[in-house]
Amino acid sequence: MIAVLLIVIPLVTGIAAFFIQNEKTVRAWSLFASLAVLAASLFGLFLSGNNQWLEYNHEWLQVMGSSFALKLDAMGQILCLLNALAYVLIFIATWNRSYEKANRFFGLMLLTQAGMMGVFLAMDAMLFYFFWELALIPIYFICSRWGGERRIAATFKFFIYTFVGSLLMLIGIIYLQSKTPDHSFSISSFYHLNQTLSGKEQSFLFWLFFIAFAVKMPIFPFHTWQPETYQQSTPAGTMVLSAIMVKMGVLGVIRWLMPVLSIGAETWSYTVIPLALIGIIYASLIAYRSDDIKKLIAYSSIAHIGLMFVAVFAVNQIAMQGVIIQMFNHGINVLGLWIVVELIERKTGISKISELGGLAQKAPSMTIFFVIIALASVALPLTNGFVGEFLMLTGIMRIHSQYYLWFTAFAGAGIILGAIYTLRMITKIFYGEVKEAVTNITDIRWNEKLVLGVIVVLIFWWGIYPQSILNFTSEFSKEIVDKINILQFLPSKTGL
Amino acid sequence: MPINYYIFLSVALFAIGVVGVLTRRNAIIVFMCIELMLNAVNLLLVAFSKMHHLKAAALNTATNAGSDGQLFVFFIMVVAAAEVSVGLAIIVMMYRNIHSVDINFLNRLKH
Amino acid sequence: MQNALHIAYLIPLLPLIGFLITGLGRNYLSKSTTGIIGSATVLASFALSVWVFMQVKGGNTFTADYFNFISVGNVTIPFAFKIDQLSSLFLLVVTGVSFIIHVYSTAYMHEENQAQFGRYFSFLNLFVFFMLILVLGANYIIMFIGWEGVGLCSYLLIGYWFKNKQYNKAADKAFIMNRIGDFAFLIALFWLISKINTVGYDETFAAAAAGKLSATDITVITLLLFIGATGKSAQIPLYTWLPDAMAGPTPVSALIHAATMVTAGIYMIARSNVLYSLSEISMNVVAITGLVTAILAATIALKQNDIKKVLAYSTVSQLGYMFLALGVGAYSAGVFHVMTHAFFKALLFLAAGSVIHAMSGEQDIRKMGGLSKKIKITYITFLIGTLAISGIPPLSGFFSKDEILLATFIKSPILYGVALFGALLTAFYMFRLLFITFFGSFRGTEEQQHHIHESPAAMTFPLIALAILSVVGGLVGIPEAISEGGNKIGAFLSPVITSEHPHHVASSTEFTLMTISTVLVIGAILLAWFMFKNYKAKEAVGLGKVLENKWYVDELYNTVFVKPTKALGVFLKNVVEKSGIDGVVNGVGRLVQYGGRQMRLLQGGQVGSYILLMVLSMVIIFVIQFFLRK
Structure with missing residues (x-):
């Protein structure tokens, strides 16, 4: 039931939002809606283990072999919580921003949330695809209707990229369905395919799914839509994209790609792992030379996601735990960074690092929050980022390949580069003498303090006592790794 | 009568229709040429139908083989009639609007 | 209970x-x-x-x-x-x-x-x-939490005066160089976990002793940990951040960059002594890196003119000695030197802070001189610190340094010779600093001279306290040759430092070594007295200029690492990303557009042309159908 609520609440409130003409009302309405979703999600956490509340099955498109199957498993719980929490924080943080045609904006935002919830919950491939598209379309309109000057071109690129990926995935899904003995889209039938599909089929199908997920995450070289879209779309849209939507790709890989096509994944692992590793270094180096804060964060996000992707391919429980916890951590950390960037841009109209400077004197509270969040994103111990990256790298070190040391070294080099570009950003924006452009800036207000405060509390909570979340996901991660590992993933390839 | 004569006549009629459609600019003449092509086809259908029936009847007295060709002809004639009425209506409208039935003036569709 | x-x-x-x-x-x-x-x-x-x-x-x-x-x-x-x-x-x-x-x-x-x-x-x-x-x-993870945490605080405090761009750069540099070391540290931890599933000290040492770790594993782990230590404790190749870290307030330099944080590397190795003792290679690497750093930093300190920079290089050099001690297996001597060094180096920094305070923020010793009479307490405490670091008996530095030298002598007389030379350099540059700062005539501005005053009690009391500790701090580690059972600190640490073997040399040898070093140090001090009692600032030339520019190591790093990285970043951003990947993506888009444009021309709107095309296509199909199909 909870699973249905998580989708229905934002869906219904989102549709309702279209009919509210008053901007203030619609803003309050959507905040209320997002709070309701958050409450539902927390209630779901509270009920964890109680399957009759967390699962939902209903007939739907039976002719095609698809059913309306939802389930809140541990990964779903974490991501739904992230989705729900991020929306509340986004709505509060951008409370003071006014939008043209606000009812449409908030309606679309809530519809996106419903779509993403569906992606996180769907246990049926057709349903998964359905929600995948449902999430894409409203966010496309958000990014192309409200945003910077070159938003149309940027979002068009985003749309084409994602859409091509989705269609490939659709082909893959239909092919897989035709191969299931009972012609069903349900995830359990898909999981059985792992042993019956031939290696050739798997290695071909792998790419159909991989491209869809790689575009979404994004993985080098499918990433070029991202920096531009982040830079051009409206801040709320960017936050949704980078904090939540990229996790759809990671979830896809964990739930729909690796356990279903593990032979295919293994066949191509020596292609895609290096791609992700190159992406880490590549994106970090570009971030180091970016002059636009938004692009810098976008590229840093590519590097972080690349690490998660490699960790998924490590296929062991430690790495998997790291990925799951890091999905949440990355979400709230990057959200915090975007909130501050949005503030700076709203107050000064500048997003160029070279034109900013000395904000620490004008806005000390903002500086403190930003520094804490930035340090969490470069994985300083006692922050949440450290736990995730530590677990992932520990897992990568155990990868069953003779190149494990290289994988770890390259993946870990991101830690050094991350520190370099993040410190450069902090130093240039906040330290130094006050630049002329920022003389009028004021410090953050209560609502922004509240949002950033919540993020900082979470950063320390999960940084100091991560065991609370690790216990929660340990069973799930073990199961999924066992599923992937059915055929001994990546046995030592000494022949290579 | 051998089938070849029918075929030659029909091809000639069809070719005349095609050339007419391609070369003439007057919409009504183009229209008539299209009808000509249709009728060429009709002729061929009827001819084949007849031939087919004769051949089948020679082997078996009680047969209606080849009658589907005749049926097709009726269909085509009905459709052609409908087409003529709609087409002529369009041409009339066109004449009212641009005072011409020259099809080269109709290239505005591309915009 | x-x-x-x-x-x-x-x-x-x-x-x-x-x-x-x-x-x-x-x-x-x-x-x-x-x-x-x-x-x-x-x-x-x-x-x-x-x-x-x-x-x-x-x-x-x-x-x-x-x-x-x-x-x-x-x-x-x-x-x-x-x-x-x-x-x-x-x-x-x-x-x-x-x-x-x-x-x-x-x-x-x-x-x-x-x-x-x-x-x-x-x-x-x-x-x-x-x-x-x-x-x-x-366990190593908890250590790593502190390890990175102190690095963070060091970063925050170096950049404490964040309006100054230079200071910020120094802070960034410190953090990033530490991060490089930390990365190696982390890899060592991953390695440990992948081999024995634990990072606890006791468990690790037990596993190593039980032979669960191969010799290669131990060597690699210890070397990686040592790279971490070179970052934190400012050793070659990651030492250049420490002198720049003097941008922070002077008490910070005293606390973080002299007494405590930079000794974390020594603590870590002393803690892991069981592991290190199992790897001959690592021990040698530690010893030689320490010794080379000690000498290199000492030579640079000879020509520095910023009072804090001299002390900073002196710190690097002293840390080198500590690593030397660890590398030759004298772990407790290294820890002992950490302790005495904490006292006298903190004292020197705080006294330097008092000097800077008196000079209204001036740090260049060429503009000081003759301060001994005006700020007496500072002068005396600074003198005590200098004597202690130079190793004059019976101050604390003498005992700890002597023990390191002795252990080095037992290991290899050649290393001993080099280390002794370094000790002479130490005495020389420290007294150069002392003489230039406190002797001769004042070389600053009128205004500064007028303003010189002794610091308040809250500053002088710490100086006095540390001076006392610098004097008596060495008494916990009196060599066995002088007093039986005098090395209390060694005995105290022996339950932790299990891999240290008691060294036996004749007392006469030990006394000879002590005498040699003391006499030579006094000689170095006298040389410094003659050269710098009446110091006049002049331009450095030749080797002096190289030393003044710190062997151009910063420039070297800049050319070899920083600039290529920047250039690569720019190249990736402007060429690969824009023209390469995005070029391909946009190329696909442009191809479609171009194709569309060309195809559009066929749609001329001429009904005749459509029909002509249709007829032609049909003819072509017929031709294919009848004549070409076989």
Whole structure:
């Protein structure tokens, strides 16, 4: 039931939002809606283990072999919580921003949330695809209707990229369905395919799914839509994209790609792992030379996601735990960074690092929050980022390949580069003498303090006592790794 | 009568229709040429139908083989009639609007 | 019954509370309240540390397990503290020196406004917190938490005056160089976990002793850990951040960049002595790196003109000695030198701070001179510190340095010779600094001269306290040759440092070595006296210029690492990303557009042409159908 609520609440409130003409009302309405979703999600956490509340099955498109199957498993719980929490924080943080045609904006935002919830919950491939598209379309309109000057071109690129990926995935899904003995889209039938599909089929199908997920995450070289879209779309849209939507790709890989096509994944692992590793270094180096804060964060996000992707391919429980916890951590950390960037841009109209400077004197509270969040994103111990990256790298070190040391070294080099570009950003924006452009800036207000405060509390909570979340996901991660590992993933390839 | 004569006549009629459609600019003449092509086809259908029936009847007295060709002809004639009425209506409208039935003036569709 | 030492968590917790109060209340608390809270929390930690030390001395060592930090699959990392001889000794040094420096800071930072003052003290308290975590941790992960945490505080405090771009750069440099070392440290931890599923000290050492780790594993792990130590403890190749770190306030330099944080590397290796002793290669690498760093830094210190820079290079050099001690297997001598060095180097920095205070912020010794009469207490304490670092008996530096030299001699007389040369350089450059600063005639401006005054009591008392410690601190480690059982510190640490083998040399040899070093050091001091008693600033030439420019190592790093990285970044951003990947993507788009444009031309709107095309296509199809199909 909870699973249905998580989708229905934002869906219904989102549709309702279209009919509210008053901007203030619609803003309050959507905040209320997002709070309701958050409450539902927390209630779901509270009920964890109680399957009759967390699962939902209903007939739907039976002719095609698809059913309306939802389930809140541990990964779903974490991501739904992230989705729900991020929306509340986004709505509060951008409370003071006014939008043209606000009812449409908030309606679309809530519809996106419903779509993403569906992606996180769907246990049926057709349903998964359905929600995948449902999430894409409203966010496309958000990014192309409200945003910077070159938003149309940027979002068009985003749309084409994602859409091509989705269609490939659709082909893959239909092919897989035709191969299931009972012609069903349900995830359990898909999981059985792992042993019956031939290696050739798997290695071909792998790419159909991989491209869809790689575009979404994004993985080098499918990433070029991202920096531009982040830079051009409206801040709320960017936050949704980078904090939540990229996790759809990671979830896809964990739930729909690796356990279903593990032979295919293994066949191509020596292609895609290096791609992700190159992406880490590549994106970090570009971030180091970016002059636009938004692009810098976008590229840093590519590097972080690349690490998660490699960790998924490590296929062991430690790495998997790291990925799951890091999905949440990355979400709230990057959200915090975007909130501050949005503030700076709203107050000064500048997003160029070279034109900013000395904000620490004008806005000390903002500086403190930003520094804490930035340090969490470069994985300083006692922050949440450290736990995730530590677990992932520990897992990568155990990868069953003779190149494990290289994988770890390259993946870990991101830690050094991350520190370099993040410190450069902090130093240039906040330290130094006050630049002329920022003389009028004021410090953050209560609502922004509240949002950033919540993020900082979470950063320390999960940084100091991560065991609370690790216990929660340990069973799930073990199961999924066992599923992937059915055929001994990546046995030592000494022949290579 | 051998089938070849029918075929030659029909091809000639069809070719005349095609050339007419391609070369003439007057919409009504183009229209008539299209009808000509249709009728060429009709002729061929009827001819084949007849031939087919004769051949089948020679082997078996009680047969209606080849009658589907005749049926097709009726269909085509009905459709052609409908087409003529709609087409002529369009041409009339066109004449009212641009005072011409020259099809080269109709290239505005591309915009 | 629970062990009394369970409450050791209070030791780091108190400074953390201090950090929270002073940090959150920086806009509300007056400067004196902030100072008192900041110092009092550290004092309380110090008192607890003394108590802990007494417990440990009484034979009570304990591993306090608080909660599971990370537990995944078969890897469990508890949040646990280990209280034994080594950590309790470091607790004493860290909290003691920290307290003195907190007190000193209340006066030194008095000109800062209220919020900045609060920020300063909160950072300082946070540093103490992390340093204590580092020392107390019972496994490498907890150590790593402190390890990175102190690096963070160092970063924050170096860039404390954040309006200055140069200072910010120094802070960034410190953090990034530390990060490089930390990365190696982390890889070592991953390696450990992948081999034995644990990072606890006891478990690791037991596994190593039981042969669960191969010789290669141990060598690689120890070398990686050592790279981590070179970052934190400023050794070749990652030492260049430490001199730049002098951008921070002087008490910070004294606390973080001389007495405590930079000795973390030595602590780590002393802690892992079991592992290191199993790898001959690592030991040699540590010893040689330490020695080369000691000499290199000493030569640079010869020609520096910034009072703090001289001390900074001196710190690098002394840290090199400590690593030398570790590398030759004299772990307790290394730890002993950490302790005495903490006293006299903190003293020297604080005295330098007092000089800078007196000179209204001037740090260039070429503009000082003849200060000995005007600031007497500072002068005398500085002199004591200088004598101690030079190794004049019976000051503390003499005993610890002597023990390192002796251990080196036993290992290899050649290394001993080089190390002794370094000791002479130390005496020479330290007395050069002393003579130029305090002797001769004043070379600053009128205004500065007028302004020279002795520092307030809150600054001089710490100086006096540290001076006393510098004098007597060595008495816990009197060589066996002088007094049987005099090496108390070695005996105290022996339960932790199990791999150190007692060395036996004839007392006569030991005495000869002591005499040689003392005589040569006095010679070096006299040389310095003749060269610098009446110092006149002049342009350096030849080798002097190379030394003044620090062997151009910064420039080298800049050319070899920083610039290529930047260039690569720009290349990737502008060429690969824009023209390469995006070029392909946009190329596909453009191809479609071009194709569309060309196809559009076919749609001329001429009905005739459509029909013509249709007929032609049909003819072509017929031709294919009838004639070409076989």
